[in-house]
Amino acid sequence: MIVAKRKPLAEIAANLQKVNKLLIVGCNTCVAVCLAGGEKEVAVLASALRLALRQTNPTIQITQRCVERQCEEEFNEVLTEDVAACDVVLSMACGVGVQTMAEQFPDKIVYPALNTSFMGRPLERGVWSERCAGCGNCVLDKFGGVCPIARCSKNLLNGPCGGSANGKCEVDPENIDCAWQLIYDRLKRIGQLDRLLEIEPPKDWSTSRHGGPRKIVREDMVL
Amino acid sequence: MPERPKIVLIGCAHSAGVALEELKSGAQRLPAHVEWVSIPCGGTLDELHILRAFESGAEQVMVLACYDGACRSVEGNKWAEKRVSAARALLEEAGIAGWRLAFHHIAPSMPLDLLRWIEEFREPAVAQEQPESSDREAKA
Numbered sequence: 001m002i003v004a005k006r007k008p009l010a011e012i013a014a015n016l017q018k019v020n021k022l023l024i025v026g027c028n029t030c031v032a033v034c035l036a037g038g039e040k041e042v043a044v045l046a047s048a049l050r051l052a053l054r055q056t057n058p059t060i061q062i063t064q065r066c067v068e069r070q071c072e073e074e075f076n077e078v079l080t081e082d083v084a085a086c087d088v089v090l091s092m093a094c095g096v097g098v099q100t101m102a103e104q105f106p107d108k109i110v111y112p113a114l115n116t117s118f119m120g121r122p123l124e125r126g127v128w129s130e131r132c133a134g135c136g137n138c139v140l141d142k143f144g145g146v147c148p149i150a151r152c153s154k155n156l157l158n159g160p161c162g163g164s165a166n167g168k169c170e171v172d173p174e175n176i177d178c179a180w181q182l183i184y185d186r187l188k189r190i191g192q193l194d195r196l197l198e199i200e201p202p203k204d205w206s207t208s209r210h211g212g213p214r215k216i217v218r219e220d221m222v223l
Numbered sequence: 224m225p226e227r228p229k230i231v232l233i234g235c236a237h238s239a240g241v242a243l244e245e246l247k248s249g250a251q252r253l254p255a256h257v258e259w260v261s262i263p264c265g266g267t268l269d270e271l272h273i274l275r276a277f278e279s280g281a282e283q284v285m286v287l288a289c290y291d292g293a294c295r296s297v298e299g300n301k302w303a304e305k306r307v308s309a310a311r312a313l314l315e316e317a318g319i320a321g322w323r324l325a326f327h328h329i330a331p332s333m334p335l336d337l338l339r340w341i342e343e344f345r346e347p348a349v350a351q352e353q354p355e356s357s358d359r360e361a362k363a
Binding site: 008009010040043044047048049050051052055 | 270278313317
């Protein structure tokens with residue numbers, strides 16, 4: 001899922017000093033699961049903003065809404081009246097949701113309330129970890145299901161580097177596992193250590209950000 | 224005599240709530256500027272409880288939960304303390320000084336301690352009494 005984190009309150013409030021009617025819109029999908037932008041977080045942010053703005057913009061009216069999936073216009077149609085009635089939309093979705101709102105309501109100011117961080121998974125309650133960088137050419141088959149792009153600090157395809165010690169990465173030995181230790185352990189466990197004898201050629205990054213904004217078209221789904 | 228700032232107590236019914244009943248049975252009561260909000264367990268505390276207490280006009284909020292090992296839900300008091308910390312950080316972001324939110328462990332047998340905490344909670348507030356804008360400026 002997409003993992004995000006709320007922006008500092010001061011950064012959010014700085015854009016709202018002269019706003020009369022604010023609509024905060026959460027998203028009940030990824031950012032609700034990572035406790036950043038669901039219904040509860042919308043309520044908390046609304047309350048915190050009322051407190052933060054009570055000296056500088058005490059008359060601000062805040063409306064709270066939450067849709068099931070802000071990245072799809074169909075789910076946002078229920079917001080049409082609320083959006084029309086507000087001055088500014090503050091989106092608590094990921095960057096995709098924010099841009100969907102801006103494209104769907106092109107005359108309305110839309111601000112982000114979250115910093116979209118990464119694609120990852122929950123490790124335990126309250127802890128999320130990056131797992132996929134969306135490079136557009138998955139290599140997990142070669143590396144025992146551990147992604148060296150997303151999980152090696154240096155994105156090494158032929159690792160490990162000299163900074164691996166005791167299974168940890170030199171970038172942050174306290175908190176970051178060495179992805180190449182994980183790859184070795186996993187390949188050994190599934191009997192595929194021989195894969196490490198193969199030299200991986202330089203990665204073609206044209207399927208990633210280097211190829212510009214990406215788009216997927218399923219011709220059989222388009223008339 | 225100047226009006227005292229409103230204090231909201233949010234507390235576990237099984238510890239703080241019983242301590243309050245003890246107070247009443249001793250013919251004592253909470254000061255008039257103190258408002259009591261009962262929750263079934265510290266684990267049910269939500270940062271929204273705290274934020275809305277401040278929104279409703281409270282100048283200070285005190286959260287009361289059981290001691291370690293005394294929580295009927297085992298870890299409710301620990302969750303309460305965690306959420307108080309998170310709420311304090313958010314309040315400070317909003318320009319409200321962190322000291323305005325306090326946390327105490329309490330047992331049913333501690334009604335007089337509760338009165339003392341309320342009194343002490345007030346005293347630093349008087350000593351540091353500043354307009355709210357000063358809190359904001361300090362943060363800035």
